[in-house]
Amino acid sequence: MTVSKRVADAEALCPHRLVLEHLTSRWGVLVLAELMERPYRFSELRRAVSRFGGRNVSEKMLTQTLQTLERDGLVHRDAKPVIPPRVDYSLTDLGREGAERVRVLAQWTHDRMDEVEKARQVYDAKRRAYDEAREIQSRASS
Amino acid sequence: MTVSKRVADAEALCPHRLVLEHLTSRWGVLVLAELMERPYRFSELRRAVSRFGGRNVSEKMLTQTLQTLERDGLVHRDAKPVIPPRVDYSLTDLGREGAERVRVLAQWTHDRMDEVEKARQVYDAKRRAYDEAREIQSRASS
DNA sequence: CAGTATCCGTGTTGATACTG
């Protein structure tokens, strides 16, 4: 497992940025949100996250996400030595703290979505007007 | 400028996830942090972010980050029609709200870094022990 | 100064097949 350049740089200069990225990663946010409700088994979590995320998490990505969060001490992995295998995932106390703060941020983006959408429409309209003006200008000069 | 598949999917099913990604993007976090202090000009911001981030932001990436945040209504762009050009960037009220919440999250990761590091050491030690056990086992069976 | 346009290396993602 070689560490990527980006990660190596970030780790050296700003270690906590990495944790932030883990918390806010594509699937990290969703995993934390689900685990705030209750513990989950692997496949169960996969289905829940996929449903909520609107797209399937590959097993690989879920595994990767969970391992990263576990390594950071945010998620607890409880593997029971039975057949068929059973593994339960839950938040640690640390993870619960983090998840709560992520939730606050996510909630905010959700609440302010209307304003964001409005801003985007204004921005896009201005852009279009600007681009059209340039289009006309370039035709005139040819 | 074609929109990527990932972005298109996220936009359709979970619009506010995108805003979250913008806020917590590689350079977004740093730009917001700097702009919480005071308004900045483009190159000035480039230097400030590069210093704080430990690595240079390319003009392209800074431009892209700023445009995204501007489009979302989080950053205000004030271009003065003078020669040489002068453009000032600042947070909007909406942007200030978001930046504040990002700061809370970032601060938390910073404060808890010790616990995270400790958890990582435990995790890595366990992994090493496990991998070594497997190594020995596979040699024995050959 | 404040960008835009273009190209290219690289890492991350995800589908598929396989294992204990």
Place this chain on the structure above:
DNA sequence: CAGTATCAACACGGATACTG
């Protein structure tokens, strides 16, 4: 069931050159 291994696609970040 709960993963690991492998590989292809693709999107991202960055270097460079150019513009108003």
